[in-house]
Amino acid sequence: MNAPAERADAARNRLRILDAARRRLATDGFAALSLDAVAKEAGVGVGTVYRRFQNRPGLVYALIEDNETRFQQEFTRHCSDGSPTAPDRLRAFLHGLADLVEENRDLLLLAESSAPAGRYRSGPFRRHHEQITGMVAELAPEADPAYLADLLLMAFTPGLFDFQRAERGWDVDRIKRGLDTLVTGIGAAGAAGAAGAAGAAGGQPPR
Template identity: 80%
Template sequence: MTAPTERADAARNRLRILDATRRLLAADGFADLSLDAVAKEAGVGVGTVYRRFHNRAGLVYALIEDNETGFQAAFARYCGDGATPSPADRLRAFLHGLVELVDANRELLLLAEASAPAGRYRSAPFRRHHEQIAGMVAELAPGVDSAYLADLLLMAYTPGLFDFQRTERGWEADRVKRGLDVLVAGIGAVGGVDPAPGLDR
């Protein structure tokens, strides 16, 4: 069964709302963003904004979802360009690209985290990233708990922690990437090794 096609008027309203949000963010910053202001700027009823996005976090995650499109396209090109990369290389490339994506969207992600602290884990980008990383981990190290390790790797992109590392600690994005490389190498090294006795698989 195919997914229902979005009505033309609903699609237009979505674009108007997202464009209005971008204008408000560019003009006034993130702290004062409200759905009422977005509705006024977009020229739609505030109920339309609430029905479509539910809250400020939902609106922000919709912007992030739009920004993710380029990231996914670049990763697909990397995987399909010439020789097929190994699972370790694909995982490293994905994690490195995710560092760039999160860095470019830090303010949006911080705003979403402040609006709905657990919303990130229910967002479409997070679910997609988790599925992709878990799949690559399972290829790299058959037999490990790939779902848990995907959660563990994605913790590196928690907006508050990532921003703290970049601003308070002054770490460059490359330092985060190097740390992730160590984790990927460690996962590859233990692939296929039986878990310690007594541990729940």
């Protein structure tokens, strides 16, 4: 009988900690975020925060995960509206991801500076990689979809994305247009591969 209550308490503590982290961020900024301050703001022991999130990057990625949920819900709605083609789905996914990174740019930069490789082990990155791999495999089955997914996700590396926005002065629409070019190229490679395979199966040399 006690286990469900413990799970409920843990869930409530998680929400309290995340709400406290958002308040501290709004008051102190990203650079000053600390687990000790968040624990005090949330009214829980600092050990509770460390057990739940382990370190500052873990807390930051948990905040990002909440926004990730909204992104995934919007993408699911897009996919269920009119059965878009694989290129349209991939474009919509990458555009939505660009908006997500823009909205969370400061949080992502903070996480990247605290744990440079943490992004690649995070739940959102693994999920994005799996989803993009699946869509690329539809577009270009003869290619290496996992590798191409890595290349596409490199566009959303926080430091690079911020450099393009802040130093180069590019707007998000320009980044999206560049991503569209990559999607078009992947689709063209897939079409060429399919034509070559069909030609070989029919005994005709590929053109």
